[in-house]
Amino acid sequence: xxxxxxxxxxxxxxxxxIRNFVFRxxxxxxxxxxxxxxxxxxxxxxxxxxxxQPTCVQFLFTLDRVKALxxxxxxxxxTQPFQAVLEGKVTxxxxxxxxxxxxxxxxxxxxxxxxxxxxxxADWLATxxxxxxxxxxxxxxxxPMRELLDYLRANGFKPFIVSGGGQDFIRVFADKxxxxxxxxxVGSTTATEFQLRNSSPVLVKMPKLESIEDxxxxxxxxDRFIGRRPIFAFGNSDGxxxxxxxxxxxxxxxxxxxxxxxxxxxxxxxxxxxxxxxLDKVLDQAKTKDWIVVxxxxxxxxxxxxxxxxxxx
Amino acid sequence: xxxxxxxxxxxxxxxxxIRNFVFRxxxxxxxxxxxxxxxxxxxxxxxxxxxxQPTCVQFLFTLDRVKALxxxxxxxxxTQPFQAVLEGKVTxxxxxxxxxxxxxxxxxxxxxxxxxxxxxxADWLATxxxxxxxxxxxxxxxxPMRELLDYLRANGFKPFIVSGGGQDFIRVFADKxxxxxxxxxVGSTTATEFQLRNSSPVLVKMPKLESIEDxxxxxxxxDRFIGRRPIFAFGNSDGxxxxxxxxxxxxxxxxxxxxxxxxxxxxxxxxxxxxxxxLDKVLDQAKTKDWIVVxxxxxxxxxxxxxxxxxxx
Numbered sequence: 001x002x003x004x005x006x007x008x009x010x011x012x013x014x015x016x017x018i019r020n021f022v023f024r025x026x027x028x029x030x031x032x033x034x035x036x037x038x039x040x041x042x043x044x045x046x047x048x049x050x051x052x053q054p055t056c057v058q059f060l061f062t063l064d065r066v067k068a069l070x071x072x073x074x075x076x077x078x079t080q081p082f083q084a085v086l087e088g089k090v091t092x093x094x095x096x097x098x099x100x101x102x103x104x105x106x107x108x109x110x111x112x113x114x115x116x117x118x119x120x121x122a123d124w125l126a127t128x129x130x131x132x133x134x135x136x137x138x139x140x141x142x143x144p145m146r147e148l149l150d151y152l153r154a155n156g157f158k159p160f161i162v163s164g165g166g167q168d169f170i171r172v173f174a175d176k177x178x179x180x181x182x183x184x185x186v187g188s189t190t191a192t193e194f195q196l197r198n199s200s201p202v203l204v205k206m207p208k209l210e211s212i213e214d215x216x217x218x219x220x221x222x223d224r225f226i227g228r229r230p231i232f233a234f235g236n237s238d239g240x241x242x243x244x245x246x247x248x249x250x251x252x253x254x255x256x257x258x259x260x261x262x263x264x265x266x267x268x269x270x271x272x273x274x275x276x277x278x279l280d281k282v283l284d285q286a287k288t289k290d291w292i293v294v295x296x297x298x299x300x301x302x303x304x305x306x307x308x309x310x311x312x313x
Numbered sequence: 314x315x316x317x318x319x320x321x322x323x324x325x326x327x328x329x330x331i332r333n334f335v336f337r338x339x340x341x342x343x344x345x346x347x348x349x350x351x352x353x354x355x356x357x358x359x360x361x362x363x364x365x366q367p368t369c370v371q372f373l374f375t376l377d378r379v380k381a382l383x384x385x386x387x388x389x390x391x392t393q394p395f396q397a398v399l400e401g402k403v404t405x406x407x408x409x410x411x412x413x414x415x416x417x418x419x420x421x422x423x424x425x426x427x428x429x430x431x432x433x434x435a436d437w438l439a440t441x442x443x444x445x446x447x448x449x450x451x452x453x454x455x456x457p458m459r460e461l462l463d464y465l466r467a468n469g470f471k472p473f474i475v476s477g478g479g480q481d482f483i484r485v486f487a488d489k490x491x492x493x494x495x496x497x498x499v500g501s502t503t504a505t506e507f508q509l510r511n512s513s514p515v516l517v518k519m520p521k522l523e524s525i526e527d528x529x530x531x532x533x534x535x536d537r538f539i540g541r542r543p544i545f546a547f548g549n550s551d552g553x554x555x556x557x558x559x560x561x562x563x564x565x566x567x568x569x570x571x572x573x574x575x576x577x578x579x580x581x582x583x584x585x586x587x588x589x590x591x592l593d594k595v596l597d598q599a600k601t602k603d604w605i606v607v608x609x610x611x612x613x614x615x616x617x618x619x620x621x622x623x624x625x626x
Contacts, residue, residue: 037488037494040496114536158496167537167540168540171540175350181350181540181541182539182540182541183353183471183496183538183539183540183541185540189537192533192536192537193529193533194529194530194532194533194555194559196558200562201532201555201558201559201562203532203533203536203559216506216507217507219507219514219516220505220506220507220516223427223505223516224480224502224505225496225538226495226496227480227481227484227494227495227496227498228494228495228496242507242514245509245514246507246514246516249513249514
């Protein structure tokens with residue numbers, strides 16, 4: 001099929017399930033037809049649209065920010081959890097408790113305007129490469145999921161990202177990388193404050209986490225930001241459980257998709273025991289429901305887009 | 314002009330300013346061209362899209378809810394501020410302090426699922442009429458502003474409502490009344506909680522106000538929900554001051570519009586001294602900036618759509 005919009009998806013039950021769902025909700029003659037305005041799709045980000053191993057990208061950004069800011073914070077050399085980060089002892093989220101994580105996020109994601117923060121993130125993404133794949137993170141977006149986003153848009157869906165990660169961090173690259181505009185990116189937020197600086201209004205990021213949109217926080221955030229229930233949801237971990245349940249409880253046909261990381265050669269293999277992106281309860285739930293589990297190794301013919309050396313520098 | 318999309322706007326400087334702005338940002342050959350994705354417009358609701366006198370609509374809804382719930386809350390007959398409401402002594406927002414208002418909102422806007430709340434609001438809007446105009450509130454939308462929303466949409470703009478009022482309250486009617494879908498309605502929020510009831514997921518409204526999106530809260534909410542700066546903003550009071558300042562501080566051409574209530578005969582006349590929707594500082598600011606003040610009496614040929622008796626019952 002030369003014009004296959006899902007050409008990185010191997011023909012089989014998973015691909016058929018996606019196509020069948022889209023066909024049914026977009027065909028006016030079927031009882032499952034859904035008007036375009038109601039075609040809300042929600043996607044988790046880490047582990048669903050791009051890798052999250054060995055730890056999630058924004059966490060690496062956060063560690064780098066601690067190192068970058070250490071010169072102006074000499075006290076961090078003897079204050080935890082900053083000391084441990086500076087000594088290279090923190091390499092995973094699990095090594096920090098939530099309280100320490102909040103401290104580090106508050107310290108590194110505040111004290112600048114929103115514009116300044118966006119520039120810092122953009123610069124970091126442009127200059128940092130993944131240790132294993134030796135490519136920028138924005139080049140490591142799963143090709144099949146990028147095709148799926150395009151395919152849904154071409155069929156009148158409005159895709160949103162609903163992530164436990166930082167909303168403003170994701171917004172910096174989502175438009176260019178996923179064609180998802182900022183107003184369709186929902187995630188965890190820190191407080192901002194309106195201030196006048198030299199008579200010019202700015203929004204200043206404050207050292208206060210407002211909300212962490214993971215687990216039950218996902219349907220709460222979907223309701224707050226979108227105000228309607230998705231008919232299509234894609235995720236990859238138990239952090240997406242409640243988003244899946246909320247989507248599946250709607251009236252009419254719905255689609256729940258789960259990226260199962262089964263490909264240690266081309267990407268990573270992990271599920272029930274993983275510290276990052278644990279997929280355990282949801283894997284059990286999928287068996288008793290019509291939830292579609294994507295076997296990354298067998299369902300995806302390619303994972304990452306081909307490297308384009310001319311775009312690397 | 315038979316096809317005038319702004320036919321309820323009298324020809325003159327105000328109408329010309331709107332048309333001129335839209336022409337410039339949508340004409341690729343002008344230096345002011347803005348791509349469609351960046352054509353974000355934000356509108357206040359109360360006093361900008363529909364009336365807010367003698368007090369705002371949602372406040373009347375809230376008072377009615379206290380009365381409706383009083384039977385199951387016998388203690389309210391002797392507990393303030395509920396007692397005062399039940400005795401008919403509270404007729405304006407200013408009669409309550411913010412603390413009492415929060416108490417009443419918490420008591421009346423919680424304890425049900427989001428779906429139940431939406432049904433209560435829809436029922437109230439369908440069965441309640443404005444005392445002066447004897448029409449449902451959703452029939453009292455300013456015709457010129459409804460035309461303006463359509464006009465902007467036809468020119469590739471994405472209009473959002475950014476209100477100090479309750480986001481979920483406005484979402485109940487915004488889609489049908491303004492053609493603004495729920496995901497483009499930003500307002501004050503109360504907390505919700507994800508719960509399973511008989512194995513079915515629901516979102517339950519909690520007695521906790523999360524945020525009040527007025528004044529400096531408007532640019533904060535715009536950044537949180539939309540993530541880009543509007544190029545067009547319309548409001549009617551000092552509560553919109555920071556939204557205007559934030560809009561006006563963008564790079565490139567912007568439009569700030571202010572509805573000045575100058576028509577006591579057809580609607581209401583109020584500004585600097587008003588308890589509801591005070592327009593004072595912003596009226597001064599408008600003089601020194603290119604902000605457009607709409608003189609309701611002279612700029613609008615009609616205010617409300619014609620009554621359609623067949624639709625009244």
